[in-house]
Amino acid sequence: MKKNYKMIISYDGSRYHGWENQPGVEMTIQGKLNQVFSRLAETEVEVIGAGRTDAGVHARGMTANVHLDVPYTEEEILQYANRYLPDDICITELKTASDRFHSRYLATGKTYCYTCYIGDRKPVFQRKYVYIPDGIPDIPRMRQAASHLKGEHDFASFSHNPRMKKSTVREIYDIRIEKKGPMLTFTYHGSGFLQYMVRILTGTLLEVGLGLREPDSIPELLQARNRSLAGFTAPAKGLCLMKVDYQ
Amino acid sequence: MKKNYKMIISYDGSRYHGWENQPGVEMTIQGKLNQVFSRLAETEVEVIGAGRTDAGVHARGMTANVHLDVPYTEEEILQYANRYLPDDICITELKTASDRFHSRYLATGKTYCYTCYIGDRKPVFQRKYVYIPDGIPDIPRMRQAASHLKGEHDFASFSHNPRMKKSTVREIYDIRIEKKGPMLTFTYHGSGFLQYMVRILTGTLLEVGLGLREPDSIPELLQARNRSLAGFTAPAKGLCLMKVDYQ
Numbered sequence: 001m002k003k004n005y006k007m008i009i010s011y012d013g014s015r016y017h018g019w020e021n022q023p024g025v026e027m028t029i030q031g032k033l034n035q036v037f038s039r040l041a042e043t044e045v046e047v048i049g050a051g052r053t054d055a056g057v058h059a060r061g062m063t064a065n066v067h068l069d070v071p072y073t074e075e076e077i078l079q080y081a082n083r084y085l086p087d088d089i090c091i092t093e094l095k096t097a098s099d100r101f102h103s104r105y106l107a108t109g110k111t112y113c114y115t116c117y118i119g120d121r122k123p124v125f126q127r128k129y130v131y132i133p134d135g136i137p138d139i140p141r142m143r144q145a146a147s148h149l150k151g152e153h154d155f156a157s158f159s160h161n162p163r164m165k166k167s168t169v170r171e172i173y174d175i176r177i178e179k180k181g182p183m184l185t186f187t188y189h190g191s192g193f194l195q196y197m198v199r200i201l202t203g204t205l206l207e208v209g210l211g212l213r214e215p216d217s218i219p220e221l222l223q224a225r226n227r228s229l230a231g232f233t234a235p236a237k238g239l240c241l242m243k244v245d246y247q
Numbered sequence: 248m249k250k251n252y253k254m255i256i257s258y259d260g261s262r263y264h265g266w267e268n269q270p271g272v273e274m275t276i277q278g279k280l281n282q283v284f285s286r287l288a289e290t291e292v293e294v295i296g297a298g299r300t301d302a303g304v305h306a307r308g309m310t311a312n313v314h315l316d317v318p319y320t321e322e323e324i325l326q327y328a329n330r331y332l333p334d335d336i337c338i339t340e341l342k343t344a345s346d347r348f349h350s351r352y353l354a355t356g357k358t359y360c361y362t363c364y365i366g367d368r369k370p371v372f373q374r375k376y377v378y379i380p381d382g383i384p385d386i387p388r389m390r391q392a393a394s395h396l397k398g399e400h401d402f403a404s405f406s407h408n409p410r411m412k413k414s415t416v417r418e419i420y421d422i423r424i425e426k427k428g429p430m431l432t433f434t435y436h437g438s439g440f441l442q443y444m445v446r447i448l449t450g451t452l453l454e455v456g457l458g459l460r461e462p463d464s465i466p467e468l469l470q471a472r473n474r475s476l477a478g479f480t481a482p483a484k485g486l487c488l489m490k491v492d493y494q
Contacts, residue, residue: 010371058372082369090369122329122337124257125305129372 006097012088056236063244109245119182131238137209148218156225160196204231253344259335303483310491356492366429378485384456393422395465403472407443451478
């Protein structure tokens with residue numbers, strides 16, 4: 001009997017062309033998962049992710065689901081998949097879910113963390129997971145700017161795709177900016193995020209922190225709905241999908 | 248005027264054929280440092296390391312020295328070197344030392360840490376810095392075995408090179424075996440270590456921990472002076488040189 005399995009996935013996105021399986025592209029996270037579960041199920045199956053992460057972006061809490069008809073326990077399925085997945089992808093939890101569970105349609109929120117390294121020396125062992133800004137950004141200035149981003153807004157200025165026909169309105173529940181030793185982290189919790197949105201938000205906040213734009217210029221920037229007025233797209237390697245919410 | 252500079256170096260050894268510069272081998276840590284300092288000094292210089300780490304071994308506290316005649320401050324030299332070194336090698340400290348300081352001849356002790364991952368899932372973000380043993384080793388058994396290794400002994404059984412003519416006597420001051428979350432660490436502090444010695448000690452202790460040999464078989468093993476009787480050589484990626492002592 002077919003069951004629907006919900007899973008949480010960690011991955012180091014460094015080697016991958018993002019989450020989404022694409023014809024002719026070997027290195028995608030979804031592609032690797034599809035292969036392993038299809039082999040287990042002895043038929044083609046597709047793993048459905050809560051969203052797409054871009055090339056080079058990491059995850060500690062991607063959520064996905066897959067329908068399988070296999071005579072194994074949850075732990076056996078998880079162990080099998082982890083054994084055959086590359087060592088930079090790991091399913092950390094796998095549980096039977098309701099048949100109606102859909103990891104993308106039912107997601108009510110996501111948390112992303114962007115990490116910058118602001119220590120004196122080079123982050124030799126963390127280098128693939130952090131971005132090094134050109135200076136030490138001012139945290140109170142960035143928090144002031146972030147306060148304007150919270151709430152429901154049209155984030156077209158912070159979207160990669162200017163001709164997007166779908167709504168560019170999203171709600172940001174919270175943005176936390178914290179210094180932990182030599183790491184500066186930006187944690188975004190929201191209803192959902194447009195493509196590149198977290199990276200453009202981070203690039204814009206960093207420019208505020210480095211004195212290149214004013215904290216109170218954000219409302220005008222939101223109103224303009226113009227990507228070219230926002231900050232740079234912070235590099236993928238600093239970004240990590242931490243958690244997906246369901247009701 | 249020529250000055251002698253002492254430095255502390257961190258590196259991720261994953262991409263390198265070890266510390267030692269070798270003709271025809273491009274990827275060595277010492278080779279990269281020699282290149283950068285020769286460029287700065289506008290003449291061939293050689294960086295002297297406290298010891299050689301093998302291919303794939305990491306360091307957080309390699310110590311080295313180099314004689315340079317350059318008109319720059321310590322911080323300027325350090326910044327220059329770090330800018331031109333690859334992002335997996337970083338000089339964390341650099342200070343003028345006495346002309347007689349020699350990082351190898353004057354070293355009086357070294358600390359190495361070997362890290363095993365014993366968590367339930369795969370260590371996606373730490374995978375290049377840990378070894379995953381085939382089971383959960385028993386810590387009290389390993390501590391009992393380690394107690395026999397402390398002190399001055401002939402470590403020929405734990406040496407890679409069976410025909411070594413030099414003395415194989417070394418002193419181990421302390422071995423600490425600790426569980427920190429999903430990590431199991433072996434910290435070795437000693438007068439010096441033979442080639443592969445820390446990895447063979449760790450392989451042997453793991454075999455004790457997994458019940459494949461007895462804790463009290465260690466004295467006999469030391470006496471045998473026979474490499475083939477000791478345990479397996481634990482993989483390089485779990486090993487890191489933490490600190491070099493000087494009087």
